[in-house]
Amino acid sequence: MTRFPLLSRLAAAGLALALAVLPARADDTLKLAVGARGNWDTVVPAIGQKAGIFKKHGLDLEILYTQGGGETLQAVITGGVDIGIAAGTTAVLSAFVKGAPVRILLGGTTGSGDLYWYVPAGSPITSLKEAAGKTAGYSTNGASTHTTLLKLLRHYDSQAKPVATGASPATYTQVMSQQIDIGWASPPFGLEQLDDGKIRLIARGSDVPATRDQTVRVHIVNSTALAQKAEAIKRFVAGYRETYEWLYSAPEAMSSFSEIAGVSPKLSARIRDEFMPKPAMNPDMVSGLGSLMDEALALKALPRVLSEKDLDEVVRGPKWKL
Structure with a gap:
């Protein structure tokens, strides 16, 4: 008389064990x-x-x-x-x-206040407006750094030449090795260099009023x-x-x-x-x-x-x- 309940309990225990070893559903x-x-x-x-x-x-x-x-x-x-x-x-x-x-x-x-453009501390450039014939970096074609730089050059009537320079670290290397004249960055990159006086900020994306909204x-x-x-x-x-x-x-x-x-x-x-x-x-x-x-x-x-x-x-x- 107790045989079937015992079998039921064993079957239930076996099912629970089987479920326990099944892998969880992957994310x-x-x-x-x-x-x-x-x-x-x-x-x-x-x-x-x-x-x-x-x-x-x-x-x-x-x-x-x-x-x-x-x-x-x-x-x-x-x-x-x-x-x-x-x-x-x-x-x-x-x-x-x-x-x-x-x-x-x-x-x-x-x-675009987080985007900024800078020069080495010893550079004679103090603004984009006076950067005619100089090279100014942005990350990649179509990036916000690209369109923001174009707006800045238009805003300041600047004749600087936009150049794709890649990410902030690669751009910094190009600036400090004089491959380009003006670099771009976005925090956190460059803030320590600014504070240490290695580079000078000459423009921010927010200089163009329309970009603020x-x-x-x-x-x-x-x-x-x-x-x-x-x-x-x-x-x-x-x-x-x-x-x-x-x-x-x-x-x-x-x-x-x-x-x-x-x-x-x-x-x-x-x-x-x-x-x-x-x-x-x-x-x-x-x-x-x-x-x-x-x-x-x-x-x-x-x-x-x-x-x-x-x-x-x-x-x-x-x-x-x-």
């Missing part, structure tokens, strides 16, 4: 291209991964670092990655107009990946927003950034407070598109102004405004 993997490693505005995925936030959303991020927004955009367009972090907004809009499979997933950076960098997604991995990408957006809030509220976030960027906590706080306040990184808004497109047309960086229908199609996540 979904998303591939990211991220420009400017260690910058405050590009570090959200790495910080969120380190803090376990994306893991909590069932995601494993494979992060590929690029030399700038132009390379990031190309990696997304070709489908080599699913998501691109910090691509130049003008270049993204231009690529979309030309039929590229790219959409805006999140707002990146509004304003423009979202100059955005986070983008390949449109095929958006269709095929919609649920995972939705969780990425949730994880990004959570990390963004954590970055500006949790004390331990500052030490996490310091470790990733290789800078002191004091310098990290300066970067946040002086160059990248929380509103500048709002992921849910892309603003200033009207003036941004008008300037891009004047600079021949955009073939035409996008209609509201176009903007509704290309801006998929955040709200947008002209």
